[in-house]
Structure formats: structure tokens, C-alpha cells
Amino acid sequence: GQQLNQSPQSMFIQEGEDVSMNCTSSSIFNTWLWYKQEPGEGPVLLIALYKAGELTSNGRLTAQFGITRKDSFLNISASIPSDVGIYFCAGTYSGANNLFFGTGTRLTVIP
């Protein structure tokens, strides 16, 4: 199947710091998505990107669809304790019936 490389695997940061994580794929995608998963819950969609070069924000979160269409990044500014969780990138291409997920970035915010 599709290989999505997500980094870093985990991050420990101080409250108030900015966070950046990224994802690369072996194939060209036409959709990139970023999800957050908290313990005992399913993933929740944070940001969806549909166009190469697109930069989209959702509050303190900003994500970009790379111009090569093989990568995406997510930034979180001024982190707060409730940002703790696992962040997954996901993507898909035309004709696919499913999303392909990265292995996740586990974020810990130290108050």
C-alpha cells in the first residue's frame, strides 16, 4: 500500500511553543488531511487541503499542501495543554476508495 512517512514520531514541548510536523508520500495525492486523536476516541478532522500550494488555517493550526503534491505540513502556534494527542496526516488520490494514514506524531505539552 501507500507509504506515508510522518515526522517526528513524538514531541515534548513547553506550553506556548510552536510545533511543526510533516508528512511525505511516495505518490502524488490530490487531498491531504490532518487529524487529531485523543485516548479512547476516533480521529477528528482538523484541516483538509485540496489544492497544491494551498495554505489553510483553523485557529492556531495551519497546514499546507506541498507544491510537489507529495508532502504536507502542520503547524500549531502557541501550544496549550489541550493540544496533547496524536496527530495523523492522511491523504488520497483520484480513484482511490480510502485514505492513507501516516504513523502519527504524539504531542506532549508541558505546562
Added chain:
Amino acid sequence: GAGVSQSPSNKVTEKGKDVELRCDPISGHTALYWYRQSLGQGLEFLIYFQGNSAPDKSGLPSDRFSAERTGGSVSTLTIQRTQQEDSAVYLCASSLSRLSDTQYFGPGTRLTVL
């Protein structure tokens, strides 16, 4: 309104037994997906249902895995003769009609095979 629900939330079974996992999608959503999430891993696609079309079963890891969707709503994922490597969280998601529509995930069923 109600989100995607799954039952049971936890299932512990013995190796070799069959298990059934249930998913109730959001009302009106025609697309339904099953994923598997192993410890420390991302989500692995298993199967996709869209309306009355034949499901896309390309992600099922073996013929011990099967799924049904009755009446275009509730779905059941069945694992026969469970193995220890089947232990994982099984997540169901639904979307309005297409893959490009937002997928809403249920809380998952944590399966442990002893």
C-alpha cells in the same frame, strides 16, 4: 446529532474464536469505512461500502475477515478464527457520500486476542 457509534468498546477473546464488531454510521451517510489501528501505528484501510455498490474489500488482510452492511446502514465486521496479530483497535468511519466528504470516525473497538 448522534455521531458514529461502535460496539462493543472493548472485546477480549481467545485465539481461534470468532468475533463480530458493529458500526452504526451517521444517519444519511451512504459511505462507510473500516480501518484497523495497531499499537503505535497509523490507520490501515480494511473495507469501504458505498450505497448499494459492491464493497471495496481490497484492504482485508486475509479471508478470515469479512464485513456486511445491511440496509445501507449498520455494518458488521467479522473476524473468524482470531489470531493474536488481530489485536488492534478497529475504527469505523462514515461520510456523506464520497471519499472527498469529511469522514467522521467512531470511538473504535479495542480487540485483544489472548
